[in-house]
Amino acid sequence: MKATIRNRARGRLDKKFEALRPLDRFAMPPKGWIRAIRDAIGMTGAQLGKRVGNSPQGIVGLERSEAAGTIQLNTLRRAAEAMECVLVYAIVPKTSLADMVNRRAREIAQRALQRVSHSMALEDQQVDRDMELRIQTYIETALRDRDLWEAQ
Known part of the structure; x- marks a missing residue:
């Protein structure tokens, strides 16, 4: 890729990333996003399990794996969709x-x-x-x- 094209692409990405700052706005809640959203909308683990096709114990494991950072993206996406949410995935640089x-x-x-x-x-x-x-x-x-x- 030519330097001028690379510089323009870098500038476009930096502009998109700027909208995400400060990054601490997106810090994961202590028990993870799934648990925080599930609790906030009043959905039980059993109800989420039914929507995802998992047992209530499976949902506990899923929430623990998210909080530990070991959850797979496709699993996180399915849980988000079951709660009528969208998974947003990004790699955001610390600086521009x-x-x-x-x-x-x-x-x-x-x-x-x-x-x-x-x-x-x-x-x-x-x-x-x-x-x-x-x-x-x-x-x-x-x-x-x-x-x-x-x-x-």
């Missing part, structure tokens, strides 16, 4: 994608330029004092997006 990429590029550029600066100092050569300009130049000329995520 643009910030994530910029931070990683800066880390790599600084690491590379520090090695060069150290070598030049050992050889008693003049080190360029405008580090910020050097970092930006390095990012623009030497880094590609796919280089950012190689193990370092």
